[in-house]
Amino acid sequence: MTGYGEGREENERVEVYLQIKTLNHRFLEIEIYPSQLFPFAWEKTIKDYVKRKIKRGKVIIDIEIKRKKPPLPEVIVNQNLISHYYKALSQVSNRLELTDKITLSDILSLPETIYLKKGGAIKENLRPLINKNLRKALKQLVQMREKEGEEHRCSIREYFKRIQKDVLKIEKEIPLIQRKYEHRIKETLGKLIDKSDRKKVLNELSSLSWRGDISEEILRLHSHLDQFQTTLKNQGPIGNKLKFILQELQREINTIGAKSVTFTISNFVVQIKEDLERIREISQNIE
Known part of the structure; x- marks a missing residue:
């Protein structure tokens, strides 16, 4: 599912902005794009926190850290070099038997004893600001994903109801199918009864019997539909489970379609396949 959230927190020295968005993806994938001032050691902590809230999708996190005021340069004193100068x-x-004392100012006037380093690292703890932004952004994102997820569930329910009705219509056709294939079996027996090819007779009867019986497929369809409906009511991550149940439903309806028992049932099979495909596409966007 897609979603978006953001947070902005600041203190008297820095401003931290965090943006998080999700895209549809089969698995969970987290990418962090931090600013130069971001402590990279915190990436794992942020990812672990996100994993507790999101189970599926591509998660993109942008973190921007800005100083409100230019940082004071850092004073670097090269103590090793100063000691070396003093000794020399x-x-x-x-050696020259001079009486003048060597002063610190004398040494500091020599090259590279002291210098300024611009843009020193941020010394303060940014973790509270980043954590607060992350919680705020994730809350917005989860709410958006939940709203989108409920919209997807409503769409799936509509297709699901149509499938249920079509399965019941197919089930009502079973008595007609049985009478039709009883008649065909009798016809086949009449044509082959005078022939001595027992194996051929048995094969024909077996084929007709298989094509005329879809009661087991209907029974399994009802079972899978009940399981699908129960799963759809769950509030946790259901995307992968729906995918598995859809595969089972597709397998049963394919078997019924392969038997091609009547023209009416064939039409119902086509409609159910189309609705299953629509549900499959929508369920890919559900966590």
Whole structure:
């Protein structure tokens, strides 16, 4: 299912903006696109939290962190180099027997002893701001997905009702089918009774018997339809289970279609297949 949510939090120094959206996908896939100031060590924590809320779909998270004020440059003092300068100058002073003392200002006037580093890293803990944004954005997204999911369920229910009615109509045709195939069996027996090919007679009877009996398929269809209806009422993730039940329904209706018992039933089979395909397409967008 698709969905969208966002959150924006700030303090006196930084502003954090988080946007999350989902696209239809068979499995759960999470992608995070952070700003340069985002601590990458937090990616796993964010993904683990999202997995507790979303079970299916492609999740895209954009995180933007902005400083409200330019950061003060970081002062870098090269203590190792200062010590090296002091030792070298002390050796020169002793060798020349100079009386002047070596001062810190003397050493700091030498190259690369101290310098400024622009754009220092954010020192404060951004986790509270990011977590608050994530919870807010996910709440919006889940609500949107739930609304879309209910719309999909309503559409599925309409197709489901049509399938139920068509299955009942096929079931009402069973007595007519049985009479029709009893007549065909009698005709076949009459044509083959004078022939001594017992194997051929048995094969013909077996074929007619198979084509004339769809009661087991109808029974399994009712069972799968009941299971489908129960699953559709569940509030948790149901997409994968619906997919499995649809495969079973498709298998049974294909068997009935293969028997091609009557023209009327063939029409019902075509209609049921079309409705099953519509349900399959919609169920791909349900978590």
